[in-house]
Amino acid sequence: MGLTRAGFVEACRGAGVGSGRADAMYRAVYAGKAEGGPDGWVEAWTPAPPSRVLESESPEGVVRKFLLPVPGPERSGGRELPEQLETESVVIPMRGRHATTHTLCVSSQVGCAMGCGFCETAQMGLIRSLSPAEIVAQWWAATHFLNATIKNIVFMGMGEPLDNPEGVIGAIETLTDRRGAAIAMKNITVSTVGRIDGLLALRERVVTDGWKRLNLAVSINAPNDEIRDSIMPINRAMPLGELVRVLEAWPLRPSGAICAEYVLIPGVNDRPEHADELAGLLKNIRCCVNVIPYNPRRNSPWPAPEEASVDAFLARLETRGQFCKRRRTKGRDSMAACGQLGNEQIRGRRLVQVGLQ
Numbered sequence: 583m584g585l586t587r588a589g590f591v592e593a594c595r596g597a598g599v600g601s602g603r604a605d606a607m608y609r610a611v612y613a614g615k616a617e618g619g620p621d622g623w624v625e626a627w628t629p630a631p632p633s634r635v636l637e638s639e640s641p642e643g644v645v646r647k648f649l650l651p652v653p654g655p656e657r658s659g660g661r662e663l664p665e666q667l668e669t670e671s672v673v674i675p676m677r678g679r680h681a682t683t684h685t686l687c688v689s690s691q692v693g694c695a696m697g698c699g700f701c702e703t704a705q706m707g708l709i710r711s712l713s714p715a716e717i718v719a720q721w722w723a724a725t726h727f728l729n730a731t732i733k734n735i736v737f738m739g740m741g742e743p744l745d746n747p748e749g750v751i752g753a754i755e756t757l758t759d760r761r762g763a764a765i766a767m768k769n770i771t772v773s774t775v776g777r778i779d780g781l782l783a784l785r786e787r788v789v790t791d792g793w794k795r796l797n798l799a800v801s802i803n804a805p806n807d808e809i810r811d812s813i814m815p816i817n818r819a820m821p822l823g824e825l826v827r828v829l830e831a832w833p834l835r836p837s838g839a840i841c842a843e844y845v846l847i848p849g850v851n852d853r854p855e856h857a858d859e860l861a862g863l864l865k866n867i868r869c870c871v872n873v874i875p876y877n878p879r880r881n882s883p884w885p886a887p888e889e890a891s892v893d894a895f896l897a898r899l900e901t902r903g904q905f906c907k908r909r910r911t912k913g914r915d916s917m918a919a920c921g922q923l924g925n926e927q928i929r930g931r932r933l934v935q936v937g938l939q
């Protein structure tokens with residue numbers, strides 16, 4: 583897991599397995615038909631099931647957050663950490679005209695080093711980055727343990743994806759392999775706080791064939807450096823002006839647009855003049871502002887915004903000519919909404935368990 587079909591065939595060749603058989607094994611593993619195998623070759627390959635599944639209702643169906651066990655870091659850096667960690671992923675239903683499909687929100691790290699003030703995961707600090715295999719395993723578990731039909735994948739779970747570019751780029755290569763998971767590149771979104779070094783690394787890929795339809799989401803969250811410094815420490819090292827310049831030159835396909843995420847936090851970034859300033863900041867970027875009503879993390883200093891202030895902010899952006907939309911909040915009850923992933927044992931707090939399969 584975590585290898586493309588070509589990488590797997592190559593690895594098998596080294597072990598004396600021919601390409602035809604390797605190809606069949608690869609397809610079977612990704613199709614979830616591997617158990618037992620024709621001659622027992624997969625007996626050693628048993629993906630670990632989720633250690634927990636938590637559910638909550640949403641208007642479009644049940645949102646499921648699941649945790650997969652992964653080994654702890656080789657070096658703890660002086661912190662007391664468990665030998666076993668967990669990745670956190672969320673399966674979000676999307677009711678279509680004919681069928682319900684799912685968006686899978688995956689983690690790219692356990693914990694996160696970015697320290698955003700509104701985020702649950704930030705409370706953990708970074709424990710370690712995930713390998714391509716550990717990221718792809720989240721798709722496998724959602725598809726074959728939870729029986730979800732995964733159409734979209736968003737890198738919006740625990741971690742900053744561009745703090746782990748090798749893991750994320752390797753996972754995307756595998757997830758889009760047509761002989762395996764076969765997720766369409768246009769249905770994958772990488773969401774970043776705006777790490778400029780990582781964006782430049784990703785850009786190298788995005789200009790190559792097969793990657794041009796990858797979607798980019800950037801957490802802007804503030805109309806100016808003063809506010810952004812106060813809620814996103816990354817901004818002190820990589821300020822908005824530099825980020826905006828990189829995004830203005832981002833290689834978009836003709837109909838493409840960047841998603842500019844904006845978590846609306848009462849009393850922090852929700853005033854009408856903030857909307858005006860934001861529209862001015864983004865005026866040369868082909869983007870849609872995705873306004874996300876803040877989901878209070880545990881012990882949050884801020885409440886969730888009132889409906890009226892969310893509507894007013896969106897309306898103000900529109901009058902300034904900024905294309906924008908509102909993200910519906912699904913999964914707030916099971917702490918599975920944006921910025922709310924994070925292992926409660928490491929933080930020493932209890933998770934509200936809503937349902938268990």
Ligand code: SF4
Nearest residue numbers: 694696698701704741
């Ligand atoms: S919002 Fe994202 S980048 Fe910021 S601390 Fe949370 S997981 Fe990390």
